[in-house]
Amino acid sequence: MYSPIESQQGFNFKPELPTSSSYYRLLKKLRRQVGHAIRDYKMIEEGDKVMVCISGGKDSYTLLDILLNFKRVAPVNFDVIAVNLDQKQPGFPEDVLPAYLEANNIPYYILEKDTYSITKRLTPEGKTYCAVCSRLRRGSLYGFAQEIGATKVALGHHRDDIIATFFLNLFHGGSLKAMPPKLLSSDKKNILIRPLAYVEEKDIIKYAEMRKFPIIPCNLCGSQENLQRAMLNNMLREWDKEYPKRLHSIFGALQNVSPSQLADRDLFDFEKLDEEREFDLKDPEEMKKRLDVVNLGFAAE
Ligand code: SF4
DSSP states (O other): OOOSSTTTTTTTTTTOOOHHHHHHHHHHHHHHHHHHHHTTTTOOOOOOOEEEEEESHHHHHHHHHHHHHHHHSSSOOEEEEEEEEEEOOOTTOTTTHHHHHHHTTOOEEEEEOHHHHHHHHHHTTSSSSSHHHHHHHHHHHHHHHHHHHEEEEEEOOOHHHHHHHHHHHHIIIIIIIOOEEEETTTSSSOEETTTTTTTOOHHHHHHHHHOOOOOTTTTTTTTOOOOOHHHHHHHHHHHHHHHHTHHHHHHHHHOHHHHHHHHTTTOOOOOOOOHHEEEEEEEHHHHHHHHHHHHHHHHHO
């Protein structure tokens, strides 16, 4: 059994809230960005039961914390419930999340499923576990959301995850797609939301440090982070240092797409352009105007 306040790992599960002005500034910024994302994509509505998937990483702790904070001031009533999938990875400190959630009076479920062994069995020799692992995790969590009647499933992906996914697809997948702030799961049974869609990763890192969340690393399985994703994350960090506005502009571009300026024939009807032209080559009046322009051109020479 776990202690409600401290664990063997030395975490304090209910540390004093920071009092510095920089903490309040950051909290205000995160709350504002989460509020805007929720409003812009109509993520949460009156009576929703939001299941927050919590892994023990900085992103999901921050998501849960800001959503609970937002719930206190939001104009709509909704419930928040934390759910962790214990994947039975060797060495997973299973007391940490329950102790944190209980110490902070947060309703939760721990779902136990040995997806770790299945992942090892299904992953081809020499490949990293992450693809199979996350597919199994998604399946278990989304199924559980239906069992508990959750109307929304909240995931902790942030703005920089969205941008990194966009570049992964651009560089290696041959498609222009990222991670949407809100989507219908592929089996059409769950609405998934990403309330941190406008939040920068560096702010989450700062917030998690200030709040002293009891972070559980996501490499307990011994798997390595996907190499391409790691390289992309480095690239984005470098860009952010050198050109502070660049990531902001890239995310803005994802919200400001011009299908007619790309080349996807399913997205834009290029054939119809001929019908839409407002210039009739057979109209004698139009032809007269055209000849005048040509004549002007000659006159100027
Ligand atoms: S690092 Fe481990 S737990 Fe995290 S997705 Fe990859 S295989 Fe799964």
